[in-house]
Amino acid sequence: xxxxxxxxxxxxxxxxxxxxxxxxxxxxxxxxxxxxxxxxxxxxxxxxxxxxxxxxxxxxxxxxxxxxxxxxxxxxxxxxxxxxxxxxxxxxxxxxxxxxxxxxxxxxxxxxxxxxxxxxxxxxxxxxxxxxxxxxxxxxxxxxxxxxxxxxxxxxxxxxxxxxxxxxxxxxxxxxxxxxxxxxxxxxxxxxxxxxxxxxxxxxxxxxxxxxxxxxxxxxxxxxxxxxxxxxxxxxxxxxxxxxxxxxxxxxxxxxxxxxxxxxxxxxxxxxxx
Numbered sequence: 001x002x003x004x005x006x007x008x009x010x011x012x013x014x015x016x017x018x019x020x021x022x023x024x025x026x027x028x029x030x031x032x033x034x035x036x037x038x039x040x041x042x043x044x045x046x047x048x049x050x051x052x053x054x055x056x057x058x059x060x061x062x063x064x065x066x067x068x069x070x071x072x073x074x075x076x077x078x079x080x081x082x083x084x085x086x087x088x089x090x091x092x093x094x095x096x097x098x099x100x101x102x103x104x105x106x107x108x109x110x111x112x113x114x115x116x117x118x119x120x121x122x123x124x125x126x127x128x129x130x131x132x133x134x135x136x137x138x139x140x141x142x143x144x145x146x147x148x149x150x151x152x153x154x155x156x157x158x159x160x161x162x163x164x165x166x167x168x169x170x171x172x173x174x175x176x177x178x179x180x181x182x183x184x185x186x187x188x189x190x191x192x193x194x195x196x197x198x199x200x201x202x203x204x205x206x207x208x209x210x211x212x213x214x215x216x217x218x219x220x221x222x223x224x225x226x227x228x229x230x231x232x233x234x235x236x237x238x239x240x241x242x243x244x245x246x247x248x249x250x251x252x253x254x255x256x257x258x259x260x261x262x263x264x265x266x267x268x269x270x271x272x273x274x
Contacts, residue, residue, distance in 0.1 A: 034263045036241050037153070040066050041189040041230050042259035043074040047086045049254050050222060056087050058254035063118075064096055066246050066259055070145070071098065072157035073116040074191045077109045085110030089118075096120070101143050103129050113139030115157045115190070122147045132158070133173055134166030142177060144184065151269055154181075158190040160202060167194055167202035178209055178235070185239060185269035189232040191257065209235055219245050219258045230260040241265040 042063070047056040063071060078084045089100050089110060100110060101117035101124050110116040112129035122145040132138040140158035147153060156174060160167045178186065188210055194202045195216065203213055216228030225245065234240055243262040251258050 034242065035265075037069045037147070037264040037266055038067065038261060039155075039187055039189065039232065039264055040068040040071040040246070040259050040261040041074070041157075041191070041232055042066075042071060042246075043159070043191040043230065043255060043257040044076050044086075045255040045257065046075050046078070047255075050256055051253060055254070058250060060087060060092050060095075062246070062248065062251045062254050062259065063092065063098070065248055065250070066261055067096070068098070068118075068261065069120045070155060070187075071118050071259075072141075072155070072189050073111070073114075073118070074157075074159040075114045076111060076116040077114045085116075087116075092118075101127055101141065103127060103141065111157075112141050113137055113159070115139055115141045115159055117141055117143055117155060117157050119145055130173070130177065132160070132166075132170040134161045134163060134170060136161045136163070136166065138166075138170065140174065140177075140190075147266070151266060152184055153264075153266075153269060154184045154186040156186060156188045156190075158188065158192070160190070160192045160194065162193055164194075164200065164202075167192070168200070168205055171202040171205040175206065175209055186235045187232065187239075187262075187264065188234070189230075189260070189262075191229055192231045193229055194231075195227040195229060203231070206233065214240055214243055217243055217245050217260060219260050220256065222252045222254075222256055222258050225258055230257060232260055232262045234264075236268055238268045239264055 044059045047059050048054050097120050098118040103112045127143045130140045138161050142156050144154045160170045197203050210233040218225035218228050219230040220227045241263045246259040
């Protein structure tokens with residue numbers, strides 16, 4: 001079957017049509033209970049909102065709104081210098097139960113090159129940070145979480161670059177990481193800086209292992225999202241039961257990206273790839 005190209009014009013028109021159905025100021029978009037594991041990806045823009053204010057508390061509040069079991073954050077550390085972490089993770093853990101997946105050797109950073117993984121339950125092991133190819137300081141964190149009942153889930157949290165050629169190389173690098181490891185249900189999520197899905201797209205290169213890709217969910221810019229820069233994908237068919245953007249009034253203000261969240265059907269997590 002031939003794919004329809006997801007053109008920028010089509011995405012803009014779709015976003016404008018959907019604007020009327022965006023949740024009202026009093027509606028909590030995360031309040032609905034759904035079965036499965038809730039994972040999320042959120043570029044926090046170094047805790048600077050679209051109003052130009054640095055306010056980590058707003059980011060923490062949005063994370064509380066989402067209520068994730070696992071969340072990947074991008075741009076949660078200073079980019080240069082000592083790369084200090086920007087959130088109060090100890091307070092966030094007390095309020096949400098989310099613990100940081102520690103990356104060794106980074107005492108002052110929350111994560112690796114701005115990528116932070118937080119999880120609520122389970123045992124984390126085999127944590128590895130990787131430098132992604134390209135001119136910019138981009139990275140990925142790979143961690144395996146042993147869930148209840150002995151089920152295992154691999155998480156790859158990544159932030160791809162702004163240059164198109166670099167994103168293609170970074171996608172190939174991630175595929176190489178997968179091929180070097182034993183088969184395991186895997187969730188790949190982060191800010192991919194890519195909305196195109198054609199032959200030259202980094203997303204297209206990921207399809208052999210993570211495709212067919214879920215439909216794009218626009219998450220950028222936060223006030224009127226038209227580009228699906230943030231992605232959540234898996235290497236198991238049907239593992240994502242549902243996916244949506246977390247579109248609350250505060251999320252539209254706290255960062256230039258809206259969070260993306262997905263419910264994972266753990267019953268399908270044990271099914272091997274075909």
